[in-house]
Amino acid sequence: MKIQAIPLTAASRGSVVPKAARPVLPFIAVLAAAIALPFVSDDYWTLIATRAAIYWILVSGLNLAVGFGGQLAIGFVAVLTLGAYVASVLAAGTITLAWPAFAALGAAGLAGAVAGGIIGLPALRLGSFYFAMTTLGFATIVTQVALAWTSVTGGGTGVAGPSLPAPFDTTLGLYGLCLALAALCTWMTANIAHSRFGRGLVAIRDADVAAEAVGVAKPRLLLSVFVLCGTLAGVAGGLFASLQSYITPDAFTFDLSVLFFIAILVGGRGSVLGPLLGIIVLTVLPELAAPLVAWSTFLYAILLLVIVLTIPGGLAELLDVVNRRPIPAGRVISPQMDLVPVMLPPRSAGDRLELRDVLLRFGAVRAIDGLDLQIRPGQVHGLIGPNGSGKTTTLNVISGYAAPEQGQITLGDTPLPFGRPHLRAGHGIARTFQRPRILGESSVLQNVALGGSINGRASFFETLLSLPRHHRDEARFRDDALLALRLVGLEALAAVRADRLQHSELRFVEIARALMQRPSILLLDEPAAGLTPGEIIKLGLLIKAVSRQGIGVLLVEHHADLIFDVCDHVTVLNLGRVLACGTPAEIRSHREVVSAYLGG
Amino acid sequence: MLASILASGLAMGAVYALTAMAYNTMFAASRVMSFTTGQLGMLGGVFGSLLVLRFHMPVAVGLILAIAGCAAIGVLTERVAVRPVLAKLDQHLYVLSTLALAMAIQQLAAIFWGTEPRPFPRLLGTAVGGVFDERFWLPLMACVAVIGGLEYLYRGTLLGRAFLAVAEDSEAARALGLPERRLRVASYALAGGIGGIAGFFGGELMLAYFGNGSMLSFYGFIPVALGGLGNNRGAIIGGLALGLLQQAANFALGGVFASCAVFAVFIAALLAVPGGMFRGIAARRV
Numbered sequence: 001m002k003i004q005a006i007p008l009t010a011a012s013r014g015s016v017v018p019k020a021a022r023p024v025l026p027f028i029a030v031l032a033a034a035i036a037l038p039f040v041s042d043d044y045w046t047l048i049a050t051r052a053a054i055y056w057i058l059v060s061g062l063n064l065a066v067g068f069g070g071q072l073a074i075g076f077v078a079v080l081t082l083g084a085y086v087a088s089v090l091a092a093g094t095i096t097l098a099w100p101a102f103a104a105l106g107a108a109g110l111a112g113a114v115a116g117g118i119i120g121l122p123a124l125r126l127g128s129f130y131f132a133m134t135t136l137g138f139a140t141i142v143t144q145v146a147l148a149w150t151s152v153t154g155g156g157t158g159v160a161g162p163s164l165p166a167p168f169d170t171t172l173g174l175y176g177l178c179l180a181l182a183a184l185c186t187w188m189t190a191n192i193a194h195s196r197f198g199r200g201l202v203a204i205r206d207a208d209v210a211a212e213a214v215g216v217a218k219p220r221l222l223l224s225v226f227v228l229c230g231t232l233a234g235v236a237g238g239l240f241a242s243l244q245s246y247i248t249p250d251a252f253t254f255d256l257s258v259l260f261f262i263a264i265l266v267g268g269r270g271s272v273l274g275p276l277l278g279i280i281v282l283t284v285l286p287e288l289a290a291p292l293v294a295w296s297t298f299l300y301a302i303l304l305l306v307i308v309l310t311i312p313g314g315l316a317e318l319l320d321v322v323n324r325r326p327i328p329a330g331r332v333i334s335p336q337m338d339l340v341p342v343m344l345p346p347r348s349a350g351d352r353l354e355l356r357d358v359l360l361r362f363g364a365v366r367a368i369d370g371l372d373l374q375i376r377p378g379q380v381h382g383l384i385g386p387n388g389s390g391k392t393t394t395l396n397v398i399s400g401y402a403a404p405e406q407g408q409i410t411l412g413d414t415p416l417p418f419g420r421p422h423l424r425a426g427h428g429i430a431r432t433f434q435r436p437r438i439l440g441e442s443s444v445l446q447n448v449a450l451g452g453s454i455n456g457r458a459s460f461f462e463t464l465l466s467l468p469r470h471h472r473d474e475a476r477f478r479d480d481a482l483l484a485l486r487l488v489g490l491e492a493l494a495a496v497r498a499d500r501l502q503h504s505e506l507r508f509v510e511i512a513r514a515l516m517q518r519p520s521i522l523l524l525d526e527p528a529a530g531l532t533p534g535e536i537i538k539l540g541l542l543i544k545a546v547s548r549q550g551i552g553v554l555l556v557e558h559h560a561d562l563i564f565d566v567c568d569h570v571t572v573l574n575l576g577r578v579l580a581c582g583t584p585a586e587i588r589s590h591r592e593v594v595s596a597y598l599g600g
Numbered sequence: 601m602l603a604s605i606l607a608s609g610l611a612m613g614a615v616y617a618l619t620a621m622a623y624n625t626m627f628a629a630s631r632v633m634s635f636t637t638g639q640l641g642m643l644g645g646v647f648g649s650l651l652v653l654r655f656h657m658p659v660a661v662g663l664i665l666a667i668a669g670c671a672a673i674g675v676l677t678e679r680v681a682v683r684p685v686l687a688k689l690d691q692h693l694y695v696l697s698t699l700a701l702a703m704a705i706q707q708l709a710a711i712f713w714g715t716e717p718r719p720f721p722r723l724l725g726t727a728v729g730g731v732f733d734e735r736f737w738l739p740l741m742a743c744v745a746v747i748g749g750l751e752y753l754y755r756g757t758l759l760g761r762a763f764l765a766v767a768e769d770s771e772a773a774r775a776l777g778l779p780e781r782r783l784r785v786a787s788y789a790l791a792g793g794i795g796g797i798a799g800f801f802g803g804e805l806m807l808a809y810f811g812n813g814s815m816l817s818f819y820g821f822i823p824v825a826l827g828g829l830g831n832n833r834g835a836i837i838g839g840l841a842l843g844l845l846q847q848a849a850n851f852a853l854g855g856v857f858a859s860c861a862v863f864a865v866f867i868a869a870l871l872a873v874p875g876g877m878f879r880g881i882a883a884r885r886v
Contacts, residue, residue, distance in 0.1 A: 072695050122867060125874050128692045129633045132699070133821050134870070137863050140818065148856035206690075254814070258703060265696065294711060301703035308696045309684045 026273050027186060030280075034179055043171050047243070050171075052283040053178040054239045059260050059279050060185040060272070061232035064225050066261065067269040068198055070205025071123045071222065072132040075139030077257035079115045079230050082142055083108035083237020084161070084247050085153055091162030095152060101162040101242070108238035109231045116230015117223060124219045139257055146249040158248030161241030178239055185232055188464050190272045192228075195463045195474060196449070196456045197221060202270055202439050203450055210437035213399065214517065215425025215454035224460045255297045262304050268316025270441055277315070313441060323497045333508055334489040335538050340545040343480075343487050343515055347550040350377040350428075350520040351412025358397060358407030360576075367393045368404065369576035375521060375552040380543055382563040382584075383556045385573035386597055391556045392434060394573070395523050398554070399431045400424045411521070425454045430519035434526050436506040440499030444490060447498045447509055449481040451516025477516075484512040488542070503530045511542070521552045528559045540566045564588060572597065605847045607731035611805055613843020614743035615641065618798035619820025620827070620835035621746065622791040626677075628767035628830050629787030630686060632694045635702035636677045638817025640670045640792055642706070642810060644799020645720060646713050649808035652721040659723050667796045674792020677701060678785050702817065709810040717811075720803035735804035742801035746794055747836065763787060767830065819846075822866050826873075 034053070038046045058080055065071045087108040090099040099107065122134045146153045153159060167173040192198055200221050203211035211218060241247050263282050267274030286296050311317055355373040359366070368390045375381045383391050396402035398409060400421035409416040411427055424431075430451070439447050456477075458470040485491045488508040493501060498509065507527055514522055524543070528536045536559060544566045547553045557563050563570060564584040571581040572593050579597075580590045587593055623637050647666035651657045657665070681697040726734045753760035765773040766783050774780040798820075799812070806812050822842050827834020845865065849858035 070692070072692075074699065122871060125871055128695050130825060130870065130874075132635075132695050133818060133825070134867060136814070137818055137866070140814075141860055141863050144856045144859055148854075295707075298704055298707035298711070301700045301707060305681065305697055305700035305704070308693050308700065312688075312690060312693060 023273075027276075030276065031179075031183055038172055038175060046171050046175050048283065048287055050175045050178050050243055051240075052280050053175070053182040054236050054243060055260065055263075055279050055283060056182045056276060057178070057185050057239070058229075058233045058236035059263055059275055060182070060189045061225075061229035062260055063264050063272065063275045064189055064192055064198075064201060065120070065222075065229050067264045067267075067271065067275060068193060068201035068205065069222060069225060070128075070201075070269070071120070071226075072128050073119065073123075073135045073226075073229075074132050074261050075135035075137070075254070075257055076119070076229070076233060076260060077252050077254065078119065078135070078138040078142040079112050079233035080237040080240060080256070081139075081146060081249075081252040082115050083112045083234030084241040084244075084252070085146060085159070085237075086111040086234070087162050087238030088159045088241045088247055089152055092160055094159070101164045104162050105235060105238040109235040112230040112232070112234015112237065113227045114230070116226045116228070116233065119230070120223055120226025123222055123226070136254075139254055143249050143252060146252075153249075156248060156250075158246055161243070161245050161247055162238065163245070164242055174239075174242060178243075181235070181239070186272065186276065187466075189228075191463055191466045191470070192225075192460070193272055195458075195470060196453050196477065197224075197460060197463055199439075199442070199446055199450045200453055201225065202442055202446075205269070206439045206441065207437040209401070209421075209433070210439075210450070210513075212401075212421040213425065213431050213433075213437075214451050214513065215422055216450075217422060221460075228460075228464070255300075258297065258300060258304075262300050265304060266307050266314055268314030268318075269312075271314070271316035274314055274316035274319075317441070320497075322495070323500065327493065327496055327500060331492070331502075331505070332489075333505060333535055333538065335508070335542045336487055336489060337541060337545045339483065339487040340542075340549060343483050344518060344546065344549040344551065347377075347520070350550055350552065351414075352376045353398065353429075353521050353552060353554075354408075354410050355394070355398070356408040356410075358394075358404045358409070360393060360397060360402060360404040366576045368397065371407070371573075371576065371578065373571060373578075375554050376569075377520065377552045378547055378550045379568040380547045380553045380555055380566050382567035382570040383554060383573065384558070384560070384563055384570065384597070385579070388575075389573040390576040391573055392525055393576075395431065395525050395554065395556055398424075398521075399429060399523055425517055428517070428520035429523065430514035430517040430521070431523035432507070432510040432514055432525055432527055434529070436503070436510050438498045438506055438509060440497070442498060443495050444498050444501065444509055445478075445481050445485065445494040448484050448512045448516055449477045451484070451513035452477045452480055454517065480516055481512075484515050487515065488512045489538075504532065504535055507531065507539075515546070519551060521554070522546065523554045523556075525556050526558060527555070528557055528562050536562055601851060603731045605844070605851055607733075607736040608805075609844035609847035610840060611736040611739045611802070611843070612846065613840035614739040615798050615802035615805070615816070615839075616819050616823055616842050617836045617839025618739075618743055618746060618794055618802075619816050620823040620839050621750070621832055622795040622798065623820060623824045624830050624832055624835055625787055625791035625794060626674075626682075627824075628763065629784045629791075630678070630682055631770075632682050632686070632698070633821070633824070633829075634677055634682065634694070634698040635817055636673065636681070636698055636705060637791070637795055638815065638820055639702050639705045639709075639813035640673060640795025641799035641802065641816040641820070642709065642813035643670050643673060644796035645803040645806060645808040645812060646709055646799075646810070647796070648800045648803045649718055649720045650713075653719065659721070662721075663800055666800050667793045670796025670799070671789040671792040673705065674788040674790070674795070675785055677792070678788035682788070683781075683784075702813065706810060706813045709813070713808070713810055715810055717807040717809035720806075720808050722804065723801075738801045739798075739805065742797050743836070746797060747832075750832065759786070822862075826866070826869055 037049050062076050065073055087104040090107055091101050091104040119135055119138050123131045147155055168177045200216040203216055204218055259282055263278035264275045267278030286293050353375040358368050358371045360368040385391055397404050400419055403418035456473045458473045463470045485494055488511055490508055528539055540562050567584055570584055570587045572579040580593050619641050626634050644666055647669050648662055651662035651665055652659055681701040685694045685697050724734050754764055762778050762783055766780055770780055823835045823838030827838040846862050849861045
């Protein structure tokens with residue numbers, strides 16, 4: 001925990017104290033209570049706690065996909081079922097020689113990993129409702145197969161669960177094992193949650209366009225997460241079978257899936273502690289209110305509805321007192337230009353970005369009609385023109401969100417593929433958006449740190465086990481993000497939830513996020529929209545200072561003053577074609593431009 | 601054998617197609633897919649059995665009341681699970697809100713109706729059995745009637761044109777002075793009615809069973825996904841094809857593996873053509 005200290009400026013001290021990056025105390029308290037439980041109660045409660053621990057082994061992984069990644073995998077009970085049957089069948093020796101119980105558990109984890117990957121696959125291409133449906137389908141199919149494949153699964157009569165060797169064959173022994181595994185899972189999934197992978201997942205959930213822009217490889221990330229979820233769910237299934245000692249398809253109703261899902265959403269998306277408390281409460285609650293058992297699923301459904309409609313952030317949001325303290329009003333954004341060379345060391349002349357003869361039609365409309373454009377390193381290139389002239393479309397073509405029908409985009413000598421926005425960050429191209437795309441529920445610091453995603457060295461596996469490279473990565477992201485925030489003048493807000501900021505501040509957060517990429521080409525889409533005149537002047541100075549470090553800047557803007565102040569070169573578009581290009585002075589006196597666009 | 605595959609396949613296909621049209625009707629009005637769609641079909645069956653068998657009402661009265669009940673559930677869906685979400689920034693929440701409502705409905709049915717399938721009345725009591733039994737052709741007739749009704753509504757009436765206007769561009773429709781919110785409620789009532797018809801006329805085939813809800817939500821969605829969102833022609837073709845495929849696989853492979861086969865085909869088709877085989881609706885992202 002050596003990366004906790006955030007250097008504070010005098011302005012921020014007292015009002016917004018950044019909390020520790022990873023508060024561990026509540027987790028220790030839960031663990032201590034869990035360890036103490038068998039000593040203060042009876043076997044009955046130990047069994048229930050064992051069940052909660054097993055559920056958590058599954059939910060801790062699922063939380064990454066559902067809570068952080070926003071992937072609505074509602075049918076994940078399918079993997080629990082699979083794991084339970086794989087472990088039981090292998091340990092019982094119905095199809096092979098009887099496996100040792102722990103080997104069977106391992107096989108359950110392996111089977112779960114494969115199943116998790118398969119279940120996750122549709123998430124890469126399909127929308128949320130479609131994906132939810134496919135997982136629901138998986139849950140139905142697995143139960144049906146378990147019922148029908150009598151020779152292996154015993155059909156409706158079921159099969160005995162694996163019996164673990166001593167010392168895990170007693171109530172207390174099994175509880176200890178499950179608790180240890182649950183603690184391990186908490187630690188591992190929290191490592192992922194608080195890494196660039198966790199930020200990438202939240203970005204996929206809250207601002208997938210921004211996730212692509214910073215180079216988050218969505219397919220790979222989601223697949224890794226689903227394989228992890230599947231592994232944990234498979235192991236949880238095997239343990240579940242041990243705990244039940246006998247399993248039938250009836251044990252794996254869809255209600256169980258819903259329970260997992262609701263624990264995560266009630267606990268709070270984007271939190272590890274919230275879902276942990278959620279699963280404990282939801283497991284224990286029916287035991288305390290026995291007459292309500294028949295109604296429990298109905299009540300869970302109503303609870304889910306209420307949570308979704310009133311506090312989509314769940315209990316974690318409700319308990320987040322830090323972010324309900326007022327932040328000072330009348331804040332002033334004051335970029336510190338002297339930090340620009342620190343953040344962006346001057347580079348030797350980079351490559352220039354060139355568009356040649358680019359054509360893009362939307363139906364019959366030629367949005368870009370044979371456009372040539374060059375963005376040179378170290379210069380600010382302005383792109384102006386009336387609404388609908390193709391400015392933002394041009395920017396989208398460069399950053400890969402729109403694929404032209406013909407033409408060429410090259411960076412230096414390298415041709416850039418059309419479409420493929422998530423590959424642009426790797427080429428050193430960063431961008432901001434007309435409407436800021438931010439992770440509203442994450443802190444400002446996390447939002448900026450997201451920009452560093454492509455510079456991470458630690459693999460998913462290294463992060464899972466918190467190996468040294470992961471620590472080095474995160475320390476660097478943290479330092480860089482703080483530096484970028486100081487540079488744009490927002491360090492006082494580092495710990496504040498991003499959706500509490502003003503619009504103008506979000507524009508600077510986006511710029512800080514883009515600078516985190518240490519880009520060679522920076523694309524700004526109307527960065528001055530919604531800013532005060534004073535802020536626009538500061539923005540202009542910042543843009544100019546950034547470009548002087550050898551970065552090519554493309555500035556799409558409506559504010560003529562800003563364009564003429566900071567640009568080295570201006571292109572005027574009209575109906576997707578170049579109406580004029582040249583230095584600001586030339587454009588200002590260009591007859592057609594003045595009459596068509598500038599007025600006067 | 602071929603005849604019975606055709607008969608049962610087309611009958612189930614008609615139920616799926618009707619459910620898919622209920623999905624589409626909601627989607628057209630609100631750009632939202634609702635998990636409650638299949639529950640409407642389940643309720644159509646449960647209401648029918650309750651009213652006709654237990655309360656001894658005439659079939660026609662039972663039909664009208666069942667449709668009215670399902671239409672009310674449609675309106676409830678709009679009011680409770682859709683309208684509050686449409687007002688929010690994060691509109692993906694509809695997946696959760698409609699799922700929650702669907703689960704609540706299903707659970708109420710399980711508690712008050714029971715978890716065992718219960719008999720559904722013979723609607724006409726015709727004596728012809730075999731592949732010409734009424735339980736096979738009634739869903740088909742209902743499907744044809746609904747298609748005809750929707751055609752008339754959309755092409756022949758002012759209300760239907762207003763529906764189409766909202767479906768095409770709800771903001772523009774509002775700008776024209778159309779009561780967009782009331783039209784949306786009406787669409788949900790209509791969708792509820794269609795779902796109820798699916799369950800009522802499919803009742804002799806599926807019985808009055810609380811588990812039909814999630815089954816129909818899933819199999820009714822397949823034609824929507826493959827046919828393209830909001831495309832009723834795709835929904836009908838897709839629904840009938842799904843019913844036939846499922847029954848054929850049933851005969852060839854046996855129940856469970858048939859479900860697996862249908863599911864595998866569905867996933868593969870979706871991954872190959874995420875937007876559906878027929879033209880659907882796409883949105884601009886940046």
